[in-house]
Structures are given as structure tokens and as C-alpha cells.
Amino acid sequence: MSLLKNQDDLKVLVETLNFKEKVERSLQLIDEAYRQYADGLVVANSLGKDSVVVWDLAKKVNPKIQGFIVTTRFKPKETIDFMNQEVARYPELKVYKSDIPIPDRLYETDPDRCCDILKVEPVKRAVYRMGVTCWVTGLRCTEGRTRTDYKEVEERDRGLVKLNPILIWKEREVWQYLALYGVKVNPLYAEGYRSLGCAPCTKITNEDNERSGRWIGTSKCGGECGIHTRPLKTNLDGDGI
Numbered sequence: 009m010s011l012l013k014n015q016d017d018l019k020v021l022v023e024t025l026n027f028k029e030k031v032e033r034s035l036q037l038i039d040e041a042y043r044q045y046a047d048g049l050v051v052a053n054s055l056g057k058d059s060v061v062v063w064d065l066a067k068k069v070n071p072k073i074q075g076f077i078v079t080t081r082f083k084p085k086e087t088i089d090f091m092n093q094e095v096a097r098y099p100e101l102k103v104y105k106s107d108i109p110i111p112d113r114l115y116e117t118d119p120d121r122c123c124d125i126l127k128v129e130p131v132k133r134a135v136y137r138m139g140v141t142c143w144v145t146g147l148r149c150t151e152g153r154t155r156t157d158y159k160e161v162e163e164r165d166r167g168l169v170k171l172n173p174i175l176i177w178k179e180r181e182v183w184q185y186l187a188l189y190g191v192k193v194n195p196l197y198a199e200g201y202r203s204l205g206c207a208p209c210t211k212i213t214n215e216d217n218e219r220s221g222r223w224i225g226t227s228k229c230g231g232e233c234g235i236h237t238r239p240l241k242t243n244l245d246g247d248g249i
């Protein structure tokens with residue numbers, strides 16, 4: 009049976025598959041999806057540790073696989089430098105950004121709206137412009153409270169499949185992969201960050217929850233920017249298609 013149609017108990021797989029088996033499963037998921045969706049399969053590369061693992065896996069499946077990066081005016085300099093290095097190395101990574109004016113400190117007063125404008129809208133634009141029918145993410149179900157209910161293959165928007173090929177990986181296995189295969193990471197991880205986002209909304213913490221340093225002091229604390237929870241399949245006027 010195709011792995012894309014699996015109904016496996018992911019919580020069991022998280023604990024029972026070893027590192028090598030997880031890598032093989034992830035490669036098989038991407039390979040099957042690429043055979044099915046061809047150039048409609050595109051990696052969403054946030055430049056975080058999980059995304060660079062998925063990007064590396066996708067390149068092993070087929071070097072032609074494309075990706076997109078969404079950046080914002082609030083990304084740390086280290087992330088922008090890392091982005092520029094990755095794009096120079098992989099011209100098949102396309103960058104999307106919103107430059108529309110927003111109120112000062114919107115990230116404090118209304119972070120949901122700030123993320124909608126600066127993150128969700130550019131993702132919608134990437135999906136539309138790149139003709140994405142299957143987007144590939146670095147979501148992991150052990151990352152934090154908001155990420156426990158995803159599946160490896162989902163279709164939250166009609167006509168837009170989401171593939172989460174490393175969903176069952178643990179944080180340790182991500183670092184295992186990065187070390188074993190010499191994959192470059194954002195230098196901010198060396199400072200102690202475990203989850204990276206925009207500078208005003210990302211702090212170093214020692215909590216168990218990997219995403220606990222995100223949006224501290226707001227209603228979004230440890231939460232999501234919205235790209236995994238909001239509809240993405242729209243035309244550029246924002247109407248569903």
C-alpha cells in the first residue's frame with residue numbers, strides 16, 4: 009500500500025521506529041509524493057532546523073524539487089544571512105515577503121494580524137504563484153502543544169495536500185541527521201535557541217516545549233503563526249478557489 013495512504017498510529021511510530029527507519033520513511037513519503045505531484049510538490053523552507061532536514065531529504069529524492077522561503081522585515085540578521093547563503097546555493101528556493109505598511113509594534117498589540125500579513129499572505133502567494141498542489145513542511149508532532157494532531161498527509165485545503173514527512177521525528181533525531189549529514193544550520197542555534205522566528209517574538213528558553221520561546225507574553229505564546237492553521241488555497245484577492 010502507498011505510504012501516502014497510511015493510517016499508522018503516529019504516537020507508536022514516534023517511540024518504536026529507530027533513526028534509520030524514520031529517515032527511510034521520510035524519504036519514501038517524499039519520493040511517493042513527488043511521483044504523484046511532480047513539480048506541484050514544493051518544500052516550504054522556514055530555514056529552521058526541521059526545514060533544512062526536509063530540504064536535504066527532498067534534494068536526495070530529486071535535486072530538481074523546488075522550495076519557497078517566507079521572510080519578514082523582523083527576521084534576525086543571522087537568519088537573513090543564512091537565507092542568502094541558502095538561496096545562493098539553491099536557486100530553486102524562491103523568496104516571498106510582504107512589504108505592506110503595518111502599525112508600529114503590531115507584533116505586540118495584535119500578533120495574529122501581524123503574522124497574517126507578514127507570513128500567511130506570502131505563503132498564499134507562493135502557493136498560488138508556484139502552482140503548488142503538495143507542500144512539504146518540517147512539522148513535528150513532538151514540538152509542542154499545538155503540533156500533536158497533525159497527520160503525515162493532510163488535505164486541509166481542497167486541492168492542496170500537505171506532506172509532513174518528518175512528523176514522527178524527535179528533536180534529538182533532527183540534530184542527529186544534521187550532524188551525520190553535515191547539513192548547515194542557522195548560527196542562532198549555537199546561541200541556545202530551539203525554535204526560530206522573527207526577532208521580537210523569539211526568545212531563548214529552557215522549557216520542555218520546544219516552541220515555548222515563541223510569542224512570550226502574548227496570547228500566541230508557544231503557538232503558531234497561522235500557516236498551518238489558516239486556509240492557504242486562495243487567489244490573490246483572498247477568495248477561496
Ligand code: SF4
Nearest residue numbers: 115122123126206209
Ligand atoms: S512572528 Fe512576530 S514579528 Fe513575525 S510576523 Fe508574527 S507577530 Fe509579526
